Amino acid sequence: MADALLRLHPSVLSAAFALVACAANAQQHAEHAAHVDAPAAVDRAAAFPDLGDAGHMHLEDPLNRSVVLDRFESDDADGSPVVWDLDAWVGRDLTKLWIRSDGERRNGQTEDADLEILWGKSFARWWDLLGGVREELEPGPDETWAAVGVRGTAPYRLDVEATAYVGDGGASALRVETHYEMLVTNRWILRPELDLAWYGQSDPSRGRGAGLAEGELGLRLRYEIRREIAPYVGVVLARKFGRTADRSAASGDDTRLVGGIRVSF
Amino acid sequence: MQRFPSLTRRRFIEGFATSAGAASLGRFSNAAEPPVAEPEVLRAAEVDLAIGERAANFTGRARHATVVNGSLPAPTLRWREGDTVTIRVHNELAEQTSIHWHGLVLPANMDGVPGLSFHGIAPGETFTYRFPLRQSGTYWYHSHSAFQEQLGLYGALVIEPREPEPFAYDREHVVLLSDWTDRDPLALYLLLKRHSDYFNYQKRTLGDFTRDAKRDGLSAALAERREWARMRMQPSDLADVSGAAYTYLMNGRAPAGNWTGLFRPGERVRLRFINGSSMSTFDVRIPGLQMTVVASDGQNVHPVTVDEFRIATAETFDVLVTPSGADAFTIFAQSLDRTGHARGTLAVAEGLTAPVPEMDRIVYLTVADMGHGAAASGGVDHASHAAPPVVAPPAAEHAEHAGHGAAAPASEHAAHGGGAAVEHAASEHRNPGVDMQATAPAPKLSDPGIGLRDNGRRVLTYADLHSLFADPDGREPERTIELHLTGHMERFMWSFDGIPFASAEPLALRYGERVRIRLVNDTMMSHPIHLHGMWSDLEDEAGGFLVRKHTVSMPPGTQRSYRVTADALGRWAYHCHLLFHMEAGMFREVRVDG
Numbered sequence: 033m034a035d036a037l038l039r040l041h042p043s044v045l046s047a048a049f050a051l052v053a054c055a056a057n058a059q060q061h062a063e064h065a066a067h068v069d070a071p072a073a074v075d076r077a078a079a080f081p082d083l084g085d086a087g088h089m090h091l092e093d094p095l096n097r098s099v100v101l102d103r104f105e106s107d108d109a110d111g112s113p114v115v116w117d118l119d120a121w122v123g124r125d126l127t128k129l130w131i132r133s134d135g136e137r138r139n140g141q142t143e144d145a146d147l148e149i150l151w152g153k154s155f156a157r158w159w160d161l162l163g164g165v166r167e168e169l170e171p172g173p174d175e176t177w178a179a180v181g182v183r184g185t186a187p188y189r190l191d192v193e194a195t196a197y198v199g200d201g202g203a204s205a206l207r208v209e210t211h212y213e214m215l216v217t218n219r220w221i222l223r224p225e226l227d228l229a230w231y232g233q234s235d236p237s238r239g240r241g242a243g244l245a246e247g248e249l250g251l252r253l254r255y256e257i258r259r260e261i262a263p264y265v266g267v268v269l270a271r272k273f274g275r276t277a278d279r280s281a282a283s284g285d286d287t288r289l290v291g292g293i294r295v296s297f
Numbered sequence: 298m299q300r301f302p303s304l305t306r307r308r309f310i311e312g313f314a315t316s317a318g319a320a321s322l323g324r325f326s327n328a329a330e331p332p333v334a335e336p337e338v339l340r341a342a343e344v345d346l347a348i349g350e351r352a353a354n355f356t357g358r359a360r361h362a363t364v365v366n367g368s369l370p371a372p373t374l375r376w377r378e379g380d381t382v383t384i385r386v387h388n389e390l391a392e393q394t395s396i397h398w399h400g401l402v403l404p405a406n407m408d409g410v411p412g413l414s415f416h417g418i419a420p421g422e423t424f425t426y427r428f429p430l431r432q433s434g435t436y437w438y439h440s441h442s443a444f445q446e447q448l449g450l451y452g453a454l455v456i457e458p459r460e461p462e463p464f465a466y467d468r469e470h471v472v473l474l475s476d477w478t479d480r481d482p483l484a485l486y487l488l489l490k491r492h493s494d495y496f497n498y499q500k501r502t503l504g505d506f507t508r509d510a511k512r513d514g515l516s517a518a519l520a521e522r523r524e525w526a527r528m529r530m531q532p533s534d535l536a537d538v539s540g541a542a543y544t545y546l547m548n549g550r551a552p553a554g555n556w557t558g559l560f561r562p563g564e565r566v567r568l569r570f571i572n573g574s575s576m577s578t579f580d581v582r583i584p585g586l587q588m589t590v591v592a593s594d595g596q597n598v599h600p601v602t603v604d605e606f607r608i609a610t611a612e613t614f615d616v617l618v619t620p621s622g623a624d625a626f627t628i629f630a631q632s633l634d635r636t637g638h639a640r641g642t643l644a645v646a647e648g649l650t651a652p653v654p655e656m657d658r659i660v661y662l663t664v665a666d667m668g669h670g671a672a673a674s675g676g677v678d679h680a681s682h683a684a685p686p687v688v689a690p691p692a693a694e695h696a697e698h699a700g701h702g703a704a705a706p707a708s709e710h711a712a713h714g715g716g717a718a719v720e721h722a723a724s725e726h727r728n729p730g731v732d733m734q735a736t737a738p739a740p741k742l743s744d745p746g747i748g749l750r751d752n753g754r755r756v757l758t759y760a761d762l763h764s765l766f767a768d769p770d771g772r773e774p775e776r777t778i779e780l781h782l783t784g785h786m787e788r789f790m791w792s793f794d795g796i797p798f799a800s801a802e803p804l805a806l807r808y809g810e811r812v813r814i815r816l817v818n819d820t821m822m823s824h825p826i827h828l829h830g831m832w833s834d835l836e837d838e839a840g841g842f843l844v845r846k847h848t849v850s851m852p853p854g855t856q857r858s859y860r861v862t863a864d865a866l867g868r869w870a871y872h873c874h875l876l877f878h879m880e881a882g883m884f885r886e887v888r889v890d891g
Contacts, residue, residue, distance in 0.1 A: 125490065155729060218502060
């Protein structure tokens with residue numbers, strides 16, 4: 033085509049050049065708009081190597097576990113008492129299997145012991161929903177409850193654990209435990225706490241009266257030698273209420289000095 | 298706060314004099330291999346790097362370190378712009394490894410991210426990297442596998458320019474800052490996931506409250522405490538891992554080891570600062586010397602002279618100093634949370650020291666720091682902003698956004714620093730992995746940052762950084778992608794828009810397009826955000842081109858934008874460069890395709 037053009041008039045030739053130049057210019061503009069050339073096959077191969085199913089490996093949500101022996105203490109009452117409160121879980125960021133236990137031994141006898149196994153799911157910024165079973169091993173014959181509850185951090189950084197229970201024959205109960213951590217220093221930590229228990233029905237055989245039954249107000253001061261090891265001293269005021277108190281052999285109020293160690297790992 | 302560290306703790310912070318010497322301790326007593334060495338400089342365009350394990354001792358206890366050619370940091374690589382380099386990486390570890398060339402523009406299959414650019418390097422295998430050097434400046438390289446970076450797999454990378462540089466100097470030193478822990482990094486990560494404030498020994502106490510109540514009055518102190526308690530946050534949350542676990546290193550030396558860079562009086566010295574730490578932000582100064590910043594993230598900037606600069610994880614700054622009037626000057630790099638420091642000396646001879654300054658006092662975050670609108674810094678009257686914006690919105694879509702946000706309570710803050718009313722992705726709402734949202738984020742480019750404001754020193758800010766070149770692309774971004782940095786402090790979950798990496802779709806960019814990425818920090822931590830393969834051209838508050846970077850620091854309460862030219866085909870990593878945040882899911886794949 034160029035040959036043919038050359039044999040034509042010079043003005044046609046210059047017009048042709050102008051056209052070519054214009055086209056080149058247009059192409060340049062187009063390139064500027066796209067800014068980069070279309071990728072060559074070799075570039076594409078380098079950019080998207082075949083990695084099969086291999087994804088980017090992350091330990092985004094690893095299986096984790098926590099064991100907190102929150103209380104392991106004795107008090108100034110007779111019978112060399114040992115009291116424990118264990119909070120443990122295995123699981124991931126938002127889903128955990130909880131194992132909780134508390135109890136008391138006096139005079140070499142386990143007077144009170146329970147074990148809870150709960151499945152937990154975080155459902156809000158600060159709250160987990162828990163459901164599972166509670167086995168009351170002592171006192172008396174074993175007793176099984178279905179449990180459902182929440183745990184989390186309320187505004188003002190109040191730690192809250194509230195669990196409702198349903199047992200044999202329509203028995204029901206509710207437990208609420210709250211505590212707050214006050215930093216005297218970064219290692220001396222003062223912890224006020226309040227635990228309350230209610231029963232739906234009276235059960236004379238177990239000394240339970242309907243309504244608010246038991247309450248415990250505690251104040252414990254611990255020293256974190258390390259985060260994991262913290263001995264503490266404290267004072268606990270325990271009280272039974274209403275019909276539960278009526279049925280109790282002991283008098284209503286019970287103030288104890290406690291000392292123990294908090295261990296986590 | 299512990300004001301009188303015990304002897305053991307002091308040794309822990311200050312470290313042992315050298316990393317060598319103590320290898321006869323502990324479980325390495327019978328090891329035939331030598332202890333960790335200091336990095337050599339490799340200048341060839343063809344190098345061999347062997348990744349292995351060695352005993353290192355920075356605290357009095359021998360630990361396993363991940364080393365390259367036996368050294369920690371890894372060898373300093375010095376190359377020349379325009380050359381094509383070949384690096385054979387041999388894996389002598391028992392696990393997969395990789396090397397990522399941080400800040401280098403190269404083909405995707407050379408970028409070194411397992412699962413995105415290649416398969417990683419299996420134990421016993423060798424992988425050959427080969428790519429042309431299309432840039433110059435100060436960069437670095439590090440592992441992108443597991444927690445090897447925390448264990449020591451990082452090194453300096455210097456590319457000398459073909460053209461003469463716009464500044465002159467007589468000698469230079471690399472100053473690579475990092476953090477070392479005796480703890481197993483995986484165990485550390487799991488620990489943070491179940492006890493996120495484990496390493497924070499600077500929480501405010503009753504004593505602090507009494508002091509504040511005396512100073513500000515009881516009701517003011519109470520109101521301030523109530524605000525934080527209501528949010529269930531800690532104003533002392535400045536770092537996830539503190540000096541309680543870290544010994545901070547300068548070129549692989551603990552403070553007591555006193556890394557020393559030599560100079561002759563009258564010389565002008567170029568210092569190439571690199572933050573190769575896993576989780577630490579440093580505030581750097583050299584008492585007695587002013588520093589002229591000439592490059593940021595390897596790219597030249599208009600020289601700016603300062604007394605101090607903050608360097609986020611993965612950033613680099615090149616500064617010029619002219620030491621005179623003394624034989625020794627301390628290079629002092631304190632961690633942002635003021636729990637430890639790295640330290641070295643510029644001196645006319647080995648063995649000289651200069652006084653090491655006391656660390657500054659910790660400054661706690663304020664509610665305004667977190668972009669929560671009320672009580673904003675600078676005493677800005679928010680009501681006045683309900684009127685037309687003071688700073689013109691840079692693009693039309695801002696107006697559109699402002700329209701969307703009109704009903705939101707935050708709309709009155711819309712004009713802050715040219716930003717629009719903040720909107721949060723639906724995925725952030727009712728999300729147990731998101732504990733906080735900013736309501737009035739602002740660019741805060743001229744803010745020196747928490748702990749550096751009004752300290753009597755001239756402190757570098759992002760607003761001081763101006764690239765020596767005009768916007769290299771020149772096109773206006775065709776679209777804006779907004780991403781929020783999200784997380785849950787206590788659960789130690791981290792994500793973009795509330796979606797962690799494993800659940801996220803890749804961010805798709807069209808090959809050749811110019812986009813604006815607008816980041817909003819919804820968390821109370823600072824996040825250094827790094828895009829692989831392409832530059833992040835940071836915009837000023839009016840939407841103009843400010844400075845070219847590879848890592849953009851995002852303090853709490855900020856909203857910052859940068860332009861990206863999607864000229865690099867492939868699958869690229871885009872993530873927070875805090876190692877444990879990245880691992881926890883503050884990571885996205887960016888896929889550039891035609």
